[in-house]
Amino acid sequence: MNVNLGENYDKDLITVILTDVGGAIAEKSLKDKIQKAINADSLTISVSNGIRDGLIAYFYINTVNSIDENPQYISEVRLEKLRITSTTSGIYTTINTRAIITDRGTAKTVWENTESANIPIGDVIFDFTNNKYISTAKGVINAVRLMQMSEEELRAAINIAAGEAGKRQCDQLREDIANND
Secondary structure (H helix, E strand, O other): OEEEOOOOOOOOOEEEEOOOOOOHHHHHHHHHHHHHHOOHHHHHHHHHHHHHHHHHHHHOOOOOOOHHHOOOEEEEEEEEEEEEEEEOOEEEEEEEEEEEEEEOOOOOEEEEEEEEEEEEOEEEEEEOOOOEEEEEEEEOOOHHHHHHOOHHHHHHHHHHHHHHHHHHHHHHHHHHHHHHO
16 A cells, blocks of 8 residues: 655655555554654755765765865756555565756756665664764664664664665766766
8 A cells, every 4th residue: 555645745755665664553653653764954964965975975076065065066956755564574665766867057967867766764773972873783674663763763763764865866876987988
C-alpha cells in the first residue's frame, strides 16, 4: 500500500510503502513520524554535501558558499522523490535526485545526471557530547524498528542516506569524466 505524505511537500516527493505493519494505527503513527522527521531542504543539503565531498576528494575542487564568490561552475541539486520501503530484508530509502553543473561564464550545462539510489536505513548512534550522529549501525530490520526510532534518529538516518545518494551522483560524474578522456 502507498501512503502519500503530501501536505507540506509535492505529492510525488515523499512516498512510504509499508508491508506487514499491521493496521491503520501503526500506519498513521509512522506516517506522522516520517512527516515530522523529514525536511526536504535538509535532504537536499545532505545530497549536495555528498556531491561536494566527492568533488573535493576526486577533483580537488574549491567549493564556495555563495555565488558572490564568483565560482566558475554552479551546481544545482534537485530532490525529486523519496520513498521508504519496508521489506522482509530491511528498510530502504530510495532517493531520486537530479544534479546539474553549469558553466557560469557560458551558461551551458556541462553535466546533468538523474540518479536513483536505493540505500538501507541504519540505526543511528549519537554522540551526546555534541549532539551529532557519529555513525550508523547495521540496517533496520523491519517497520516495527522504524516505528521505534525517534524522530531525531529517523531524520539522521534518512539524511545519511541522502548524503550517500549525493556521493553516488559524484561517482557517476567521476565515471563520466574518466570515460571522456
